[in-house]
Amino acid sequence: MPTMSHHPMILRRSLVRSIAVALSLGVAVTSGPVLAQEGGQPSKAAVEEAKQRFQRGRELYEENDFQGALVEIRRAYDLAPTYRLLFDIGQIYYQLQDYPNALKTFTKFLQDGRNEIPQQQRDDVQREIDKLKGRVGTLRVTTNRLEAEISVDDVPVGKAPLSEPVLVRPGRRKITATLSGFSPTTKTVEIAGLETLDVNLELGEASTLTSTPPSGETGGASTQTPAVEEKKSVLPTVMWITTGGLAAATTVTGILALSASSSQSTNLETFPTTAETLESGASKAKTMALVTDILLGATVVAAAVSVYVTVSSSSKSSPQKTGEVRLGVGPGSLSVMGTF
Template sequence: MTQAKAHYDRGLQLYDDGAYDGARVEFERAYELAPTYRILYNIGRVQKQQQDYAGAFKNFEAYLEEGGSQVPDARRVELTKEIADLRARTATVTIATNVPGADVFVDDVPVGKSPLKLAVRVNPGRRKVSAAKQGRLPATKVVEVAGSDRATVALDLAEPRTVVIMEKPPRRVPWIGWVATGVLAIGAGVAGYFAIDGNSKLSAARDRTDANPNDLTSRRNEVRALSIIADSAGAAAVIVGGVSLYYTITWGKEDARASTPNLAFGASGTF
């Protein structure tokens, strides 16, 4: 009790000096140590000097309610006029949420849990109204009010969204098959070119009057061999390419089915 009185006395001194921030802290500390309705009057006076009209309104009303018949008549008349003046200087905001049990804040100061039975009295200006609840995304809105306004704010605390992230493994490709297909195709083309060139030279040699039969036979055998190589390489390229294409398509489908989804929870909200 002695400590509470010391804070109270310092609050009076600071109030007389115009140091309202310090006076408010001292009065509130005294009220914490010895909660009596009489100190609410002092806190309300400081709040009005600080232009915290909503706070002064709340504490003056609490003073009259808690004091009851103990409040002097002159003081009751004084505060009745003060409250009427403060009512015109402040606004009320009715706050609703889509879920019960949410913590509700005005300008980051807690004002209760939803659903709030009464509208919240606020100072004029831009007021930040927010709500939060575990398992839900917080919601915030800013409302601009003037004296005597009655505003309504609805806050929707949404459930967290689930985002599916697919982890896609590297696609398998039968590179060896495709490389072999390319080599065989090139080999078939080269052999085919030399076969055509050799056949052209064989025809020219046959037209010569001094053609050597052994030379003609050798050229013919060479052209035949190159043709066989070109045909064989071409056929092999088609076969190997077909097999490579089959595995490319099959593995692609298997890799797509093997993709593993990861669940990530995203948060959204306005602040």
């Protein structure tokens, strides 16, 4: 077996030779130490599919599609496990700079291959393992809730309690714990190579409010969050405040309109006066009267809506009763009709 190297061209040739050996000695046979101990003997159909996937993996690797090559060769390993494929998988992980998985895969390669691996290759792989250990950090993750789902950088790594520490690349890592019925918790840590960090994640209970169904109902209980209940109780108050504000504005503009009208009457009775003064006074009086009419209409509408919202909020126990507001607009008139 050639000496392992991580220069792209040398690695590519090494992978092709490794594939050829694996196909002829590993995947194509169904007995002997080539197969993983726990894998059993693959069927003939599984072996054939593994060959095809292996071939696709080689082609993808030649095209520098390392991610695609990894998926295909891992599928081949799942179909017909052989320690020789672990060597190839480990090299692709290394090429992808996924040092934790490269370290785990090379370690398993030595464990599964045992004496079947030539001594020179064993020494080469062991040197790479020693180098990879300096590019990997270790997280010991604990949580206060059993069965909590633990993920690192949004990738699930297992459920609490974890059976072993988590190997990660150096840098900033995000660790999250989630469990149904509890508020998720996340911590971000910075870890260096060869460093071991303890991370404890505390999950708090999620707050929920369940409302009791009215007597006589046998259906499922409905749930209302405090925010929804608060909105329902606050809305009538907001509407009445709005109505009051509009009414006050209507009163003010009405007084100003009367004052402008009075001033205009005074101008008409004053002699001498100018056309400009009369025109200005008439325009002001007309404008204030129009604004007053608009605000009066808005006040009436707001009052009707406020009554509707208030009645609706107080009738939650009688959902079959619904209110209705109808507005009528005509030349110089505004009408509101409602049933509650």
